[in-house]
Amino acid sequence: MTLLAPSFSEYAREEIRRLLHGPCDPSSLSALTTLRKALADDPGPVYGPGQGELLLRRLRAMAEALPPGAELLDDPARLAAVHAGAAVADPSLCLAGLVHHLLCLGSLTELSDDPGGLEPQLSTLREGRAKGVYLITEAGQANSHLATATRADFDPADSSFVLHTPEPGAAKFGSAGTWGVEQTGVVLARLFAGGADHGVFAFMVGLTDEQGPLPGVELSSPIALDALPLDYVQVRFHRLRVAPAHWLSDGARIDRDGTVHDPAGSPEQRLQRTLRVGQGLWAAMPAVAAATSRRAAVQAVTYARQRRTGSRLAPGVPLLAYRTQQTVVLGALADAFALTCAADGALAVRAEGRSAAPPGREGGEEEMGFTPWAAVSRPLAAYKAVTVRTAARLTAECQHRCGFSGHLTANRLAAYQGFHHAFDTAGGDSQLIFYDIGRSLVEQEQPEPRPRPGEQKSPDVTSPHWWPAVLSRYQDDLVRELRRRGGADTTSDPFKRWNPLLEQAGLLGEARATLLVADDVTRALGRLRDHDLVRALTPLAALHGVLSARRWSGSLLALGTLDPADMEALSEATDRLCDAVMEQLPLLIEVFDEYGDHPGVAPTPLTWTRGSTS
Template sequence: MAEMLLASLSPAARDEIQRLLYGPCEPSFVSALHKALADGARPDASAAGTGRGEHLLRRLGALGEVLPPGHDPFSDPARLAAAHAWTAVADPPLCLAALVHHVLCLGSMAHLSDEPDRLAPEMAALRAGQAKGVYLITEAGQANSHLATRTRAVFDPVGGGFVLHTPDPLAAKFASAGTLDVPQTGVVLARLFTGETDRGVFAFVVPLTHDEGLLPGIEVSSPIGLGALPLDYVQVRFHHVRVPYAHWLSDGARIGGDGTFHDPAGSHELRLQRTLRVGQGLWASMPAIAAATSRQSAVQAVNYARQRRTQGRLAPGVPLLSYRAQQRVVLGALADAFALTCAAHGAREVWTQSLSAPTQAEGGEAMSFTPWAAVSRPLAAYKAVAVRMAARITADCQHRCGVSGHLDVNRLAAYRGFHHAFDAAGGDSQLILYDIGRALVEQGPVAAEPDPPPVDPPVTSPRWWPTVLRRHQEELTRRLARRRDADAATPFDVWNPLLEEAGLLGETYATRLVAQDLARTLEETRDRTLAQALAPLAALHGVTSAHRWAGPLLTLGTLRPQNVEALPAVAERLCDAVLPHLPLLTEAFAHPDDIAAAPLAATDYNAALEATLTWTRGETA
């Protein structure tokens, strides 16, 4: 039986699966996380009469209890990512609230304050779930508002603090700050002024609400609906709100007693990069979140395809999974989910190295469309590619499950909505890819490999797809460089007609990161049984991805027509190789029933769905 397969593996193999899914997290942490989320989801978890806000705080507090002790949520990146990944599977809106709460709000306080002890009460309240954290960065009235923040924080040399003010309606902040029945603490990005001098964008800790509603000077709009992520979105304005000096997250900047201002960043652009660097925690966690929801989506789609009998005239009564068209999609989704799982490790390693490196006062990339790629090119790329892959995977799984895929109880619609919304949230993915592509062209050709292989690896090798992407990136970079240098003009005139190709170059770079992580993971897998199960899955990701990229690859000559024409047959052979390992793969990739809580994940889907229903019968004569 499938549920016995993991137990029958060697302890070394089970340890490898544990590391694959959750990195260095201890099994005891995963058990505690499971309990925290399952207990919070029970119908009796929220006492009668408890409002939505209080229930949300209770769940945020339960998550806080399983994170590492202390106020710094970044002290254990693996736990942070795993906690939010499981939360996304259990409750996507809660995941977004938790990311804002733990990563952006609490993370800003822990890493940007020069005197975090003076913020201990606020940080303790967030950690315990006694207040909800809100991050207020986006301004509603203009595109790329991150690069031109207009909310003002004016230093008051007499009072010693700051006065926070929204200068006009276009500078109103858009945020999930409409939970007015509980205390909320905001981290607000504002432009600091001393006198009439602009000192750049900093973060400030600002209480927004208490138990009885809004605090003085805080104004919120009526709710703004967002069905894909149903949280309490509003616009927020500030009317001369006083902020204590200790609530300025100064990140090394100082205002002397004589009003002299000093900032180690040295420029407004670098100051913005430093203020926004806490966003790396969100980007580094997003591949783990995308991987978890994608694994669960793929497991459910495979489960449905195995159980669902089709009455098509070709072969009445056979399961959907017997059809090649269904295999290529749902097994391809499983392969892509595996690739995202490997990318989660790559992103976490990049972020961990960043956390251990000293903060640089100088350097960084020049900003163009967004600040995100300048803050961290690889982590911004991981975020962009992860949410897009997950949105496609969940959409494909939803489509292949028919009407069942659209039922709310099966959660595929929620997973898809979460990742579609995150394409714009947390840094707009398209703008990130534009910026990465432009930066790669300015940087020049890709550095040569120390020992390049004499010929391409075979198409069934995990190294084949990264090799193809490298060649494609090199050629696209050269092509864009030639077009950029065709005539001298303003930067807008140069890049305006090249943006789509620059975005494709950025996407190639991001996709290559995932492909390299996948190949590396497979090479490092030691258990033979596990390697045999994962190898065809890894190759299937590369083959199906190449087929999806056929247009650009053929256009630049990266692949020849005969190469592309052969890919579907290779994919079918790889599907045949994956099928015998499906029971092990789906058991390993599935989340517990009380976390996923979807009939599509059940052994008998029809019975599980019926168990969620109540019936009403009309009276008979």
């Protein structure tokens, strides 16, 4: 089962580059190649004792692949591609970069009304000469972003702020334990002025220098987190004085008598505006999920193609000859393609959102539900949640199908799985996002009456358009069911109304997010013009849909969206699509092996010590 060397036309290769990296210009792709080489030449984990200088070198390498100075955050596609490349090389570095660029620098850039007052720290962060940290989570309470206890008290004497951790449960949790380097944090704290609570704002705070914590900052001993290793600690503040210019006021101002004027209009809208920097992270995460998933899927397919079995059923055949193996590893390739399409969809949403008004201004507000995440940007929050969850499942399956080799550190499959599994709750809890999206769909949308059997003709099950059509019907069926059970009764107590409905509300939110991805797949296919590329990718797109339907089968059957005969047809369709994908496998490997090395799972290089024979 040797892979031949296929060849796409140059036009097709341009389409492949656009598919994998979004609307990045050629200079950006050249910078990505330079970044990969820099990371390969300076390897090592970016956590643990003595790793601070290594981390700064690697953050500088990432900064050199991004636009310079104040333009660093102006190209979301390039930001996503750089962090995706970092994730393939080292997921921990990617996390450090996401926090540094998109949360810390993003807050300083988007929320400050006086960027000049943030110097020289702002330039130091942009150039990678200091590490940026984002401190939002508090250790003592669930959903702490909704009940932030860290205080920033306005002092009218000099218009400064006093940052304080009022009790142990308000300690911040984050990757701020990198000793020996300068660290600057963006800290979310509740603003008190004139004796009143004015909501959660962000503040720029110096955390450490080369000698350790700065005055007023206390760091705990390290906290181990094996799934996504970085230098995690808890952080407490002891009446730390913050300069007026370091308040990221986002259009708000305070009179000398403590009167606060905030364009957000309410503490709820203030929180949404402060958290809107999360949109940059959510827009980048699908590209990260797609890049690591492509790498994992190509590794698993190559391993299954090369690994010979000793089974009595068919001694010596490769693993990939077995249907059970094909379904999983070719399915991983199909899901990686879907994530690649979703990455482009998320960047398109981000580009549209950057020209819109921020939450709290005219045209930009949405009512907060269980959490602020979906209210900040429902589609981007949905993209983040569904892509990291898909990538976590996909990489775990690839790891399992590669045997013991899948667990070797050198192959990074465990690191990819840990990264995405951790991000299921980080950056906005995915399940809470799904709950909120489901709730809003039930309260805001009235589905069309369901057609009678036979009235609506569906695409063939092996068509890429079949799965989006099924999901659209399923979404309407779920909305209809939840409205029937009282979900739309906004006059009732919200907890009593939604507590028994949360499981199905979460399914509805996940279905909406999954439909975004399914539509992105058909949209991406529709843009392609090279016939060889379309022929290679079409069965892969359809396989993604069929296997997704199998995973959703219980709920699809329970609501009657599909019937038992439909489900029986999925097994035959899976086999037919796997055969079609196998015929196109050399071309597909060329498409998704962007590093050009056909990566199998590599053994760890060994040295041998022979016992004495004397």
